[in-house]
Amino acid sequence: VAPAQVIYDFSAEPGNNELTVREGETVTVLNQNVGGGWIEAQNSRGESGLVPEDYLQVSVCLFITDYTPKQYVGPVWLYPQSPLDCVVADPKKGSKMYGLKSYIEYQVTPNTTNRPVNHRYKHFDWLYERLLEKFGSAIPIPSLPDKQVTGRFEEEFIKMRMERLQGWMCRMCRHPVVSNSDVFQLFLTYRDEKEWKTGKRRAEKDECVGPMVFSTIDPEAPELDIIEVEQKCELFSRFTKEMDDGVKDLLNVGNIHWKRCTGPLRKEYQKIGKAFQNLSSVFNTSGYTGEATLTDALTAAGKTYEEISQIVAEQPRKDLHFLMETNNEYKGLLGCFPDTIGVHKAAIEKVREGDKMVAAGKITTQDKGTMAKRISIMCYSLQAEMNHFHSNRIYDYNRVMQLYLEEQIRFYETVRGGKRVGSIKW
Amino acid sequence: VAPAQVIYDFSAEPGNNELTVREGETVTVLNQNVGGGWIEAQNSRGESGLVPEDYLQVSVCLFITDYTPKQYVGPVWLYPQSPLDCVVADPKKGSKMYGLKSYIEYQVTPNTTNRPVNHRYKHFDWLYERLLEKFGSAIPIPSLPDKQVTGRFEEEFIKMRMERLQGWMCRMCRHPVVSNSDVFQLFLTYRDEKEWKTGKRRAEKDECVGPMVFSTIDPEAPELDIIEVEQKCELFSRFTKEMDDGVKDLLNVGNIHWKRCTGPLRKEYQKIGKAFQNLSSVFNTSGYTGEATLTDALTAAGKTYEEISQIVAEQPRKDLHFLMETNNEYKGLLGCFPDTIGVHKAAIEKVREGDKMVAAGKITTQDKGTMAKRISIMCYSLQAEMNHFHSNRIYDYNRVMQLYLEEQIRFYETVRGGKRVGSIKW
Numbered sequence: 001v002a003p004a005q006v007i008y009d010f011s012a013e014p015g016n017n018e019l020t021v022r023e024g025e026t027v028t029v030l031n032q033n034v035g036g037g038w039i040e041a042q043n044s045r046g047e048s049g050l051v052p053e054d055y056l057q058v059s060v061c062l063f064i065t066d067y068t069p070k071q072y073v074g075p076v077w078l079y080p081q082s083p084l085d086c087v088v089a090d091p092k093k094g095s096k097m098y099g100l101k102s103y104i105e106y107q108v109t110p111n112t113t114n115r116p117v118n119h120r121y122k123h124f125d126w127l128y129e130r131l132l133e134k135f136g137s138a139i140p141i142p143s144l145p146d147k148q149v150t151g152r153f154e155e156e157f158i159k160m161r162m163e164r165l166q167g168w169m170c171r172m173c174r175h176p177v178v179s180n181s182d183v184f185q186l187f188l189t190y191r192d193e194k195e196w197k198t199g200k201r202r203a204e205k206d207e208c209v210g211p212m213v214f215s216t217i218d219p220e221a222p223e224l225d226i227i228e229v230e231q232k233c234e235l236f237s238r239f240t241k242e243m244d245d246g247v248k249d250l251l252n253v254g255n256i257h258w259k260r261c262t263g264p265l266r267k268e269y270q271k272i273g274k275a276f277q278n279l280s281s282v283f284n285t286s287g288y289t290g291e292a293t294l295t296d297a298l299t300a301a302g303k304t305y306e307e308i309s310q311i312v313a314e315q316p317r318k319d320l321h322f323l324m325e326t327n328n329e330y331k332g333l334l335g336c337f338p339d340t341i342g343v344h345k346a347a348i349e350k351v352r353e354g355d356k357m358v359a360a361g362k363i364t365t366q367d368k369g370t371m372a373k374r375i376s377i378m379c380y381s382l383q384a385e386m387n388h389f390h391s392n393r394i395y396d397y398n399r400v401m402q403l404y405l406e407e408q409i410r411f412y413e414t415v416r417g418g419k420r421v422g423s424i425k426w
Numbered sequence: 427v428a429p430a431q432v433i434y435d436f437s438a439e440p441g442n443n444e445l446t447v448r449e450g451e452t453v454t455v456l457n458q459n460v461g462g463g464w465i466e467a468q469n470s471r472g473e474s475g476l477v478p479e480d481y482l483q484v485s486v487c488l489f490i491t492d493y494t495p496k497q498y499v500g501p502v503w504l505y506p507q508s509p510l511d512c513v514v515a516d517p518k519k520g521s522k523m524y525g526l527k528s529y530i531e532y533q534v535t536p537n538t539t540n541r542p543v544n545h546r547y548k549h550f551d552w553l554y555e556r557l558l559e560k561f562g563s564a565i566p567i568p569s570l571p572d573k574q575v576t577g578r579f580e581e582e583f584i585k586m587r588m589e590r591l592q593g594w595m596c597r598m599c600r601h602p603v604v605s606n607s608d609v610f611q612l613f614l615t616y617r618d619e620k621e622w623k624t625g626k627r628r629a630e631k632d633e634c635v636g637p638m639v640f641s642t643i644d645p646e647a648p649e650l651d652i653i654e655v656e657q658k659c660e661l662f663s664r665f666t667k668e669m670d671d672g673v674k675d676l677l678n679v680g681n682i683h684w685k686r687c688t689g690p691l692r693k694e695y696q697k698i699g700k701a702f703q704n705l706s707s708v709f710n711t712s713g714y715t716g717e718a719t720l721t722d723a724l725t726a727a728g729k730t731y732e733e734i735s736q737i738v739a740e741q742p743r744k745d746l747h748f749l750m751e752t753n754n755e756y757k758g759l760l761g762c763f764p765d766t767i768g769v770h771k772a773a774i775e776k777v778r779e780g781d782k783m784v785a786a787g788k789i790t791t792q793d794k795g796t797m798a799k800r801i802s803i804m805c806y807s808l809q810a811e812m813n814h815f816h817s818n819r820i821y822d823y824n825r826v827m828q829l830y831l832e833e834q835i836r837f838y839e840t841v842r843g844g845k846r847v848g849s850i851k852w
Contacts, residue, residue: 235713242708250701257694265691268683275676282668283823287661288816297827390714397709401723415838 002029002078003218004041004056012049019049027051029058053182057208059218074232075219075383077176084173086110086188088166091158094120104158106165110173110188117190124165126200130183131172134209137343138217138381139177140336140389142329144168167329174392177217182206211343219380223372229379230348236386237341244334247327254324258316266313273305311414319407326400330393344382351375428455429644430467430482438475445475453477455484479608483634483642500658501645501809503602510599512536512614514592517584520546530584532591536599536614543616550591552626556609557598560635563769564643564807565603566762566815568755570594593755600818603643608632637769645806655805656774662812663767670760673753680750684742692739699731737840745833752826756819770808777801 006025012018019041021027030048031040039056042048087109095102109116124144132141145164173179183206186199208216280298283291354368363371432451438444445467447453456474457466465482468474513535521528535542550570558567571590599605609632612625634642706724709717780794789797 239708239712242711243705246701246705246708250698250705253694253697253701257698260690260694264686268679268686271679272676272683275672275679279669279672279676282665282672283819285668286665286816286819288813288820290820294820294824294827297824297831301827301831387714390712393709393712394714394716394720398720398723401720401727405723405727412838412841 002032002058003027004029004039004058005216006051006055007057008055010051010055017049019043019047019051021051021055027056029056032058054202057216059216074387075380076387077384079176080180084110084112084179084188086169086173088162088169090116091162104161106162108169108188113189115189117188119187121161121165123187124168127183127187130203130206131178131181134181134183134206135178135213136336136339137211138213138340138378139175139385140333140340141178142168142171142332142336163325167325171329171333171392175388214374214377214381217377217381219377223376224379226348226351226375226379229383232386233341233344233348233379233382236382237337240334240337240341240389244331247331247334251324251327251331254320254327258320258324261316262313266309269305269309269312273302273309275302276305277302308415311411315407315411319404319411323400323404326396330396333389340382340385344378347375347378428458428484429453430455430465430484431642432477432481433483434481436477436481443475445469445473445477447477447481453482455482458484480628500813501806502813503810505602506606510536510538510605510614512595512599514588514595516542517588530587532588534595534614539615541615541617543614545613547587547591549613550594553609553613556629556632557604557607560607560609560632561604561639562762562765563637564639564766564804565601565811566759566766567604568594568597568758568762589751593751597755597759597818601814640800640803640807643803643807645803650802650805652774652777652801652805655809658812659767659770659774659805659808662808663763666760666763666767666815670757673757673760677750677753677757680746680753684746684750687742688739692735695731695735695738699728699735701728702731703728734841737837741833741837745830745837749826749830752822756822759815766808766811770804773801773804 004027006021006023006027009023010018010021012020019027021041021043025043027041027043029039030042032053034040034050037053038050039053039058040048041051041056088106089109090107091104092107093102094105103120103122105118105120107116108119121144128141128144135141145161145168172184178184183199183203186196186203190196190199276298280295280302283295283298351371354363354371357363358365358368430453432447432449432453435449436444436447438446445453447467447469451469453467453469455465456468458479460466460476463479464476465479465484466474467477467482514532515535516533517530518533519528520531529546529548531544531546533542534545547570554567554570561567571587571594598610604610608625609629612622612629616622616625702724706721706728709721709724777797780789780797783789784791784794
């Protein structure tokens with residue numbers, strides 16, 4: 001159940017189960033998934049019926065957790081009971097202009113319809129631009145994985161891009177405000193080219209973007225204490241900056257380690273392996289008796305080192321990869337916060353000057369009231385966003401650390417296993 | 427029981443249990459350890475008694491193994507039943523010239539007398555020069571560990587030098603010809619400064635050096651087929667050259683790996699550890715609930731990496747060290763063979779030209795016979811030396827490989843152990 005603002009007058013046609021609404025009226029959304037461009041709504045008099053979805057601006061509800069000393073985290077977004085998710089898979093090469101231009105199309109399947117839709121990278125990019133324009137003031141929208149022109153059809157690259165698009169889509173799906181937006185739903189569930197084109201055009205003409213997005217948010221809660229919010233905001237600002245440094249540091253050492261493992265270290269173990277095997281071959285030519293145990297041991301040691309060389313070189317893709325991908329995602333996400341926080345701070349500053357501006361006759365008392373209400377919504381949504389970030393962060397890093405440590409243990413067991421084979425032979 | 431050549435006439439004093447001998451006579455040594463400069467000998471008539479040791483040149487016996495298809499290795503040195511060994515330990519700083527000059531004295535204790543004697547590095551060097559001069563034509567005498575002037579009293583350096591002197595002494599002790607020589611025995615068993623000085627002077631005046639040493643070797647066997655010996659020699663020459671390459675290669679990659687482990691790799695693991703711990707600290711400041719498991723895991727991962735960093739840095743000293751030391755010793759030893767083999771080849775060439783030289787009247791038929799006998803002894807001793815080298819090589823490398831692989835397994839178990847701690851905490 002979410003409230004919606006009526007943005008145009010609409011007169012019901014009798015007998016069609018429609019509801020007459022007037023601009024400025026607030027209605028309650030009963031069913032947003034009626035289809036065919038209709039929403040089922042109820043007005044304040046208890047009458048219900050269908051209204052064209054373009055005539056309504058559905059608010060996003062914030063939910064404020066009850067205060068209990070241990071669990072209190074402040075405002076959180078209203079999360080859907082079954083979270084949206086999607087699978088990006090099956091990249092296929094397509095071409096147009098008689099084969100002069102070729103591209104890769106990815107299949108995107110949401111868990112709601114279970115019906116795959118196709119999208120090229122540039123569609124993802126279009127979606128990113130829309131989300132950034134619409135939500136950028138309130139919600140950090142991380143960049144898409146880098147564009148890269150050369151070697152675009154190289155298998156490895158396509159797989160990597162797909163993985164990253166998957167990661168990006170998952171993150172967007174997990175956000176209750178973003179995932180519930182028309183443009184995001186269009187991207188995931190359009191039924192044919194016509195619906196896609198129409199939806200695109202409508203999304204591009206969407207006027208509820210930037211700071212306007214706050215007007216669609218209804219915190220259902222009293223106004224907040226600005227000083228407390230400012231302190232929280234300051235804390236969060238410092239936290240994201242420090243986490244940004246920490247993440248970049250980890251990415252940096254991770255990259256260096258990755259390169260060392262796949263480069264010099266791999267070659268070095270190979271060389272050690274070769275040196276042992278070479279000595280074994282030389283010893284075999286001695287013509288002396290009683291040499292077999294020794295040359296077997298040398299050969300085994302040599303082979304073990306060659307195995308270690310391979311294991312070491314393949315290891316980063318097994319453990320570091322996921323750790324790096326997650327940190328890369330967070331690096332992108334953290335890069336968005338300064339802007340979001342900046343918008344927030346500027347708004348608080350404005351409210352602070354409200355009294356002066358009223359005194360100077362620059363704004364009316366009513367304007368000041370509206371501003372205060374707006375800033376309160378912004379504060380709620382920033383806090384909800386902070387909490388969203390933290391809970392996601394803990395979830396993501398828990399997962400990545402668990403996988404990482406498991407892979408590490410597997411690694412050392414593999415290496416040791418190899419060693420043991422060497423030693424048994426011995 | 428070894429034969430000895432009488433080199434000066436000696437007339438026994440009656441009632442003193444002495445034996446009269448004439449220059450050129452061959453006697454059998456009954457007891458070389460009578461002491462006081464005497465040897466108990468028996469002449470061909472069965473009479474026995476004491477002869478001054480300076481009047482006799484005791485031969486070294488070669489022993490020829492019986493031919494059995496699987497075990498036949500050809501001539502070997504006559505090895506003592508209880509092999510000589512010694513311990514180099516307890517380096518002490520001494521000084522002379524009123525403290526203006528200081529030096530390190532090592533305690534050397536042979537397993538025969540169990541009585542420690544003191545020697546400075548320059549005494550070892552003196553011994554090396556004597557052994558090289560006396561046996562260099564027949565037996566490869568590896569160089570002493572490098573001299574190094576700067577930081578000579580640095581603890582680490584002294585320990586390293588002691589270890590290497592120990593290795594060198596062990597190798598010399600293991601050689602039945604070298605270890606049985608007067609000069610080597612003097613070095614290990616002198617009782618006082620006077621005995622040491624006298625022995626030194628005598629050793630420096632020893633005329634049985636260089637090719638002359640072959641005259642003290644009695645193969646107790648028929649002359650050898652020169653073509654067969656030449657082939658064996660060629661094979662051994664190629665073997666030592668190839669082993670030299672192999673050993674140098676292993677030393678090279680070993681050194682690179684050592685440097686990487688103690689340098690960049692150590693630092694890298696440290697940095698990874700710090701990055702994890704840093705992220706953990708940042709997360710701890712979030713003020714969000716339910717963070718503890720994650721920050722514990724991050725801290726544990728960070729600490730594990732710091733432990734790995736230390737383990738990795740300390741590893742070379744545990745496993746590579748002994749492998750490198752042994753290969754370094756062999757590098758030195760292998761460097762001596764070209765000379766030894768060169769002497770051998772030149773001698774064979776001379777015998778080849780024997781007939782021509784007799785025809786040209788340059789040498790007599792008797793000279794040629796003596797030469798042939800001499801070359802036969804050289805061949806026997808080279809083969810004995812080859813076999814000595816091979817059996818020592820197999821023994822040394824078996825030992826070093828076993829230790830190396832054991833340490834390697836211990837290493838990976840330690841690292842994995844660390845990982846497991848991290849994972850249990852998790």
